[in-house]
Amino acid sequence: MRLALIAAGLALAWASNAAAEPVAVTFDDVPYLSLTAALDYQQTTTRELLAGLKHNHIPAIGFVNEIKLEGPDKPQRVALLTAWLNAGMDLGNHSYSHISLTHTPVADYIADVAKGERVTRALMAMRGEAPHWFRHPYLETGATAEARTAFESWLGEHGYRVAPVSMENSDWVFALPYDDAVLHGDKADADHIRRSYLDFTAKVIPWYQEAADDVLGRRPAFVLLLHASRLNADSIGELAKILKADGLKPVPLHQAMKDPAYAIPDPYIGPDGDEWVTRWSLALHKPVPWKALPEPAPEIVAADARLDDDLTKTAAGQ
Numbered sequence: 001m002r003l004a005l006i007a008a009g010l011a012l013a014w015a016s017n018a019a020a021e022p023v024a025v026t027f028d029d030v031p032y033l034s035l036t037a038a039l040d041y042q043q044t045t046t047r048e049l050l051a052g053l054k055h056n057h058i059p060a061i062g063f064v065n066e067i068k069l070e071g072p073d074k075p076q077r078v079a080l081l082t083a084w085l086n087a088g089m090d091l092g093n094h095s096y097s098h099i100s101l102t103h104t105p106v107a108d109y110i111a112d113v114a115k116g117e118r119v120t121r122a123l124m125a126m127r128g129e130a131p132h133w134f135r136h137p138y139l140e141t142g143a144t145a146e147a148r149t150a151f152e153s154w155l156g157e158h159g160y161r162v163a164p165v166s167m168e169n170s171d172w173v174f175a176l177p178y179d180d181a182v183l184h185g186d187k188a189d190a191d192h193i194r195r196s197y198l199d200f201t202a203k204v205i206p207w208y209q210e211a212a213d214d215v216l217g218r219r220p221a222f223v224l225l226l227h228a229s230r231l232n233a234d235s236i237g238e239l240a241k242i243l244k245a246d247g248l249k250p251v252p253l254h255q256a257m258k259d260p261a262y263a264i265p266d267p268y269i270g271p272d273g274d275e276w277v278t279r280w281s282l283a284l285h286k287p288v289p290w291k292a293l294p295e296p297a298p299e300i301v302a303a304d305a306r307l308d309d310d311l312t313k314t315a316a317g318q
């Protein structure tokens with residue numbers, strides 16, 4: 001009996017925290033953001049990430065880039081998406097090829113987003129479900145009023161709503177250096193990067209809570225942006241503890257989106273990919289406390305820039 005109680009206590013008991021504030025946990029670049037496209041690496045990442053989410057009772061949504069399913073092993077890559085649905089997670093659209101709305105004519109952008117739902121919509125239809133959420137790559141929502149209106153009209157006509165981001169921890173900056181360490185079998189370096197990532201997360205999440213206090217005058221239901229990375233697969237238990245320590249309780253995205261903060265008209269039209277605290281700040285004329293925003297360690301930022309550059313050159317065939 002006592003052993004069973006201890007075992008039950010190992011997973012986080014979110015429900016016991018009555019004063020908890022809601023947070024929707026969302027993952028971009030599904031099935032993976034990684035230094036390598038190797039199938040076995042992505043299978044491990046997906047399996048461990050989903051196991052961690054289930055173990056910690058986190059109802060997440062993954063935003064898919066279907067370009068990452070292409071290739072000779074497409075069925076096995078599609079199976080990565082099926083694993084998300086089998087784990088009880090939701091899936092949304094993140095465009096086919098992760099393109100920029102700022103730098104793409106809107107008709108081409110719409111074509112890419114439409115192409116980006118083919119597999120996901122078919123998989124969900126088999127379960128009587130459909131994708132309902134779109135996350136803009138780079139959070140770019142339209143450089144002109146015409147582009148923004150045209151795209152958002154298309155979204156509405158196709159049953160989508162925009163998934164905002166109101167909390168993030170720059171996880172993508174740490175993700176590639178972590179992959180690099182894991183792929184080289186450098187456990188000490190991987191541990192160092194993961195520790196740096198968790199320390200940064202523990203500092204930056206309270207910043208978003210305090211920024212919301214400043215801008216909205218209260219804490220909304222947050223929408224946390226993460227990416228489908230090995231780093232997060234290996235960190236999800238500790239991330240869950242950080243959320244709990246900050247009084248946050250994971251809820252499905254549609255539940256968080258009932259918060260009236262997301263009904264505040266978003267006045268931003270322009271080229272930048274702004275988070276929602278910036279958009280609320282513009283709408284409500286309240287300053288964001290940017291000076292207090294923590295930053296990831298410089299050596300991690302430099303390592304990410306180097307690896308990202310290598311990845312771009314490889315992709316371009318250089």
Ligand SMILES: [Zn+2]
Pocket residue numbers: 028029094098137138
């Ligand atoms: Zn993305």
